[in-house]
Amino acid sequence: MTTGEHPIPLADSSLQAVTHLPAYEFDVSIVILAGESHLDLESFAEMVDAFRKVVREARIKTEFIVVDDGVGGDFFDLLVQLNREIPNFRVIRFRRTFGESVALRIATERARGEFVITNTWYMQVKPESIIDVYKELKKGADFVAARRVPRIDSRLARMQSWAFNKLTQMMTKVELHDLNCSFRGFRKDVIDAIQFHGDLFRFMPVLAVGQGFLVKEIEVTHVAEKGPGTFLNFSLYLRRILDIFSLFFLLKFIRKPLRFFGLTGIALFMTGIGVVGWLTWQKFFGGVGVVDRPLFVVGVLLMVLGPILLSIGLIGEIIIFTQGNHLKDYHIGAVLGGEPDEE
Structure with a gap:
């Protein structure tokens, strides 16, 4: 199967x-x-x-x-x-x-x-x-x-x-x-x-x-x-x-937490940058207020949350790097052959 x-x-x-x-x-x-x-x-x-x-x-x-x-x-x-x-x-x-x-x-x-x-x-x-x-x-x-x-x-x-x-x-x-x-x-x-x-x-x-x-x-x-x-x-x-x-x-x-938290954090941060950038463009070129708009708060929140998730991924990578030898994520089915040669 x-x-x-x-x-x-x-x-x-x-x-x-x-x-x-x-x-x-x-x-x-x-x-x-x-x-x-x-x-x-x-x-x-x-x-x-x-x-x-x-x-x-x-x-x-x-x-x-x-x-x-x-x-x-x-x-x-x-x-x-x-x-x-x-x-x-x-x-x-x-x-x-x-x-x-x-x-x-x-x-x-x-x-x-x-x-x-x-x-x-x-x-x-x-x-x-x-x-x-x-x-x-x-x-x-x-x-x-x-x-x-x-x-x-x-x-x-x-x-x-x-x-x-x-x-x-x-x-x-x-x-x-x-x-x-x-x-x-x-x-x-x-x-x-x-x-x-x-x-x-x-x-x-x-x-x-x-x-x-x-x-x-x-x-x-x-x-x-x-x-x-x-x-x-x-x-x-x-x-x-x-x-x-x-x-x-x-x-x-489990062995590469930065891929998950890093990619998610970068995606949130870039989304926040895009939202805040678009609202800033509207303020300077369209005369639209920004501070009192809920979307601006959401954009800032995403910009803050992104680096936090990225940091979590980096901490996870450090833990895996230092303790990964104790994490057994494989199984040996059989070993063929004798003992290793002695020097």
Whole structure:
């Protein structure tokens, strides 16, 4: 699959074969994130049973890690019961809600499987999709993103999802179609290599592409979701748009902030010069007053704001110059050859 400036490379198991991988206790760690204050205990228990049946029939050695992100109450009581009844069923409980990014990173650090497959507390796709993701990871993909097809939610939800994913594609040049799907799989070292916080966890496959990981998107069967509605209100719209612009800056300008702030600052300064110059021309040659016109204030403001943004870009460049060696924005897939010659 080609994605413009950031192509998603095809998984190639030949490179993975030469990499010495550590031994793992499990084939897969299934991480389930629960952060809703009101969730359906019955639906959660049914999902766990369905996942267990699939991995048992497929003979995939699996552990479950459920993160109670500040839910507590009856849900935690259910987790305690399942922990006693189900082998390799582990629970991580937070005293308050810290968000999915923190929950995902903590769970992945404690995972003992070669691969990690994540899901929210309710079913989004058919349980058999676990096998599809597992197969792609075994073939050599570092990250497998799921695309729910056909979508069976409301027309409005589908339109919102399309707009969100389309805007992300335009800003990042990475062609992924269902970033809101919580069902995804990856190698543990992917989490160690990419940086994300807050709501940026949903952009993990995009960040993985930026790091050079092998990312593949597969189609999975969508099922009726019993979780919260997918409708986005106005405040969520704004948050998602800000997240996309934040992602765009992280991918494009993290090592060259002066290009962003410098170009923006110069553009504002030149616009301000043009506005003030035009008004000055009107004053001297047209006899039109300037000081009492709001446009003059805007022009002066732009002339002041431009150098400020330029200065921010210069400060950013200084920080990158002095600390850039600690900023790892690449990933080595494999190294062929022996040790370097000794002098």
